Amino acid sequence: MSFKRVVVTGLGALTPVGNSAQQLWDSLIKGVSGAGLITRFDAEKFKCRIACELKEFDPLCHFDRKEVRKLDPFTQYGIVAAEEAIVDAGLNVDTVDKSRVGVVWGTGMGGVLAFQQEISSYLEGACVPRFSPFFVPKVISDICAGHLSIKYGFCGPNYATAAACASSAVAISDALMLIRLGKADVIVSGGSEAAITECSIGGFGSMMALSTRNDDPLTASRPFDKDRDGFVLGEGAGALVLESLDHALARGAHIYAELTGSGLTADAYHITASHPEGTGAKEAMRLAVKDSEMQLTDVDYINTHGTSTPLGDVSESKAVADLFGDHAYKISLNSTKSMHGHLLGAAGCVEAIATVLAIQNGVVPPTINHFADDPNIPQLDFTFNKPVNRDITFALSNAFGFGGHNVCLAFRKYL
C-alpha cells in the first residue's frame, strides 16, 4: 500500500504573546516577550516568581459559567485553539464524514490546577472525602480530546499523548501516521497546558529548571545565551488541522505546508537531564529527514527546543553541529521560547505553528534576549535578536521531554 501525504490546513493558537495564530506570528516577528511577574497566585515565597501568562483571556467569552466550572483551564485553552484551527481550515463540520475525523491531543501535566484545588479542599475540609464528581474528568490528560469529539461529533481516533514537553509533538507525529495509514482523513492535533500553579512552579523550581531572573522577566528566557539560567514557564495551546492531501484538495482547502515526516527516539540516559552529546536529539532529526525522503543538506530552518536551560541548549546545538556538519552553519535556527516561554506539552505544537508560518511567510523569527555568546555552544546561526528573511523549503521543529523523549517534526513548503 502507498502512504497518503499529509498537509496542514488549519492553525489555532492561544499563547502568552497572542491569542490567535496570526497574533502569535505578529509578536514573534516583532520579538515580543510574553514574560512577567506571576499574577495567578502569590509567588512571593517562590524562588521563581516569573512566567509567561496568557493575556486578556476570559473563559466566559468562550464558555458558559457551568462549563467553566467543569473544564480545567488546560481543556479550556485546548478547545479555544482547536476551534480556531477548525474554522481556519474551513472544515465544514456539517458535511465532513465525522467518522473519519479524529483528535490526538497532547498535554504534559493535564488538569494540574484542578488536582491541586481538589486536594487542598479535601485537606481544608478536615479530610472529609467529599470529592467533586467532576474531579477526575477535569484532571485526566485525555479529557481535552474527549471534549473536542463531543463538541464536534468527531468519531475517529481519539486520545491523548504524554511525553512531557514533547507531548504535542508526539500527538502531531501520531496524527501523521494515522492519516498516512488511512485510519482517518482529518486529525485535529496539538496540545495545551495550564500549569502556572503553586505545585508546578514549586516542582520545576526545585529541579532548578526555571529561570530566577525575577528582577528582569522580559529577558529571562534567553536560549543559547551565555547567562541563561533556566526556562520561563508558559501556558496556552496550539492546534493544527492535519489532513490527507487528497482530502484537502478535494475540498479546495488552503494548504499551509506539508507534514513530511517525524523522528522519535529516547535518550535512555536520565529522567530529566538531556544526553550531553544530544545523541537522541541527533537521531530524531536524522530520522525525521529520512522519513521525509529528503537530505540533511535540504534543511533550511530548525525551530529548536531551546528552552534556555544551561544543559539542554548545549546538547541540542551540539547535536545539530554534529549531525549536519558544514551544513549546520548554513541552517537558520531559532528558539521562539525566548518570546512565548516554555508551554510544556503545548510547546511542540505552538512551535510547529511557528515553523509552518515561517515557511509560508519566508521569515525566520528571532531568538530574542541574546547578550553574550556561550563558548560551550557551537556558534550556529541562531537568528539572534532580529528576524531574517529567508526562503524556506524544508524545516524541522524539535521537542524534547523529561523522561528523555525526543521528537522532531519535518515540514516542507507545499508547491
Next chain:
Amino acid sequence: MSEIATKVQSIIVDKLGVDEKDVTMEASFTADLGADSLDTVELIMELEKEFDITIPDEAAENIATVGDAVAFIEKAQQN
C-alpha cells in the same frame, strides 16, 4: 418561599447554570434543569456542605426534584 428553599434555589442556579424562574419546587433536576448524573451528585454534595447534613446514597436516589431536596433538608434539620 422558606429560607431553606431560597438557599437551595440559589445553589441550583449556581451549580446548574439555570434561570432562577425555572427552579420551581416541581422541577426535576434531570428532566427540567438539564443535570446529568454527575451534576446531580455534585449538587447533593453541595447541599450536604451548605446545610451541614449527610444525605446517604439511598436517600439521594429519591431526590429527583427541587421540592424533594427541600423536604429532605427540612426534615434533616428538625432531627
